[in-house]
């Protein structure tokens with residue numbers, strides 16, 4: 001990952017369109033990223049090259065001494081990370097690949113139904129590259145798929161305009177919007193078939209994914225959301241047996257973790273079930289944390305993200321699926337029921353209600 005300094009790009013329509021061979025290369029890399037079924041190292045290389053094309057088209061200057069958080073925005077619904085941090089997310093290759101694959105299949109599923117209009121994708125929180133959408137503009141024609149690209153940070157939208165223009169993809173974009181997605185009113189003639197947002201962190205903490213999806217899906221209730229499903233599960237983990245080096249792992253191969261239960265799920269069904277709720281809490285589960293079998297066991301939250309269909313990000317696949325300790329005193333919580341809720345607002349996240357057990 002490189003540190004990148006956001007700079008003002010030339011006005012999009014004054015910047016030169018890139019050579020056709022670069023656009024063809026992006027198309028090729030996108031196809032490979034969507035279909036590669038081999039070693040992760042190869043996928044890392046493919047996504048790295050793909051992101052390099054977006055970086056060049058976005059006209060970012062590299063500055064290694066930069067404070068990467070400069071320019072972040074604290075909104076009433078959570079933190080909007082800075083344009084530089086958002087650009088750096090694109091290099092998380094497994095995240096970017098699995099989101100691209102999920103969005104690709106979500107689009108294909110809408111096309112399959114045979115809608116007479118183009119598939120409309122509302123991308124809430126694009127960052128400066130719109131990295132989860134621009135590559136797919138090389139795969140689907142503008143007659144088939146159109147994007148509305150939205151971000152809270154004006155400079156990110158300026159850079160996205162440059163990327164789209166320089167890659168000759170302007171026909172694929174219906175609109176660019178600078179807005180807080182949680183205040184945005186979707187125009188009646190641009191109701192999306194798909195709402196895409198990656199505005200989240202591990203265990204759905206800090207960033208506004210839940211609030212954004214809730215606000216947008218209410219306006220387009222039939223839309224597919226990408227990610228389709230985010231699940232947060234609790235496990236008792238033997239911390240003495242966890243690996244020293246964080247590496248991607250497959251589900252089910254960890255006998256040293258005791259499943260405790262699903263704490264919270266974000267999907268279209270749960271969002272619809274909250275439609276009449278008005279407060280700043282959303283319901284989450286009550287779980288029984290068993291007495292730890294050995295002293296090293298501690299309770300943790302794990303996050304699993306299904307972007308769409310079979311495309312899943314599991315534990316340690318990327319920074320969004322890292323693990324979070326539930327801050328409790330083992331002796332006090334063992335054998336008791338812990339009730340959780342999801343706290344909305346400027347610092348969103350899962351909260352265990354009986355803090356006296358800490």
Ligand SMILES: C[S@@+](CC[C@H](N)C(=O)[O-])C[C@H]1O[C@@H](n2cnc3c(N)ncnc32)[C@H](O)[C@@H]1O
Pocket residue numbers: 075077079080081082083085086087089090124125126127128130131132150151152153156179180181182198199200208212
């Ligand atoms: C984690 S980055 C993802 C960037 C890019 N979509 C990607 O996946 O590579 C999240 C982006 O969402 C934007 N964002 C966060 N909260 C937002 C909000 N309430 N309204 C609009 N944009 C928001 C941030 O400015 C940032 O660009």
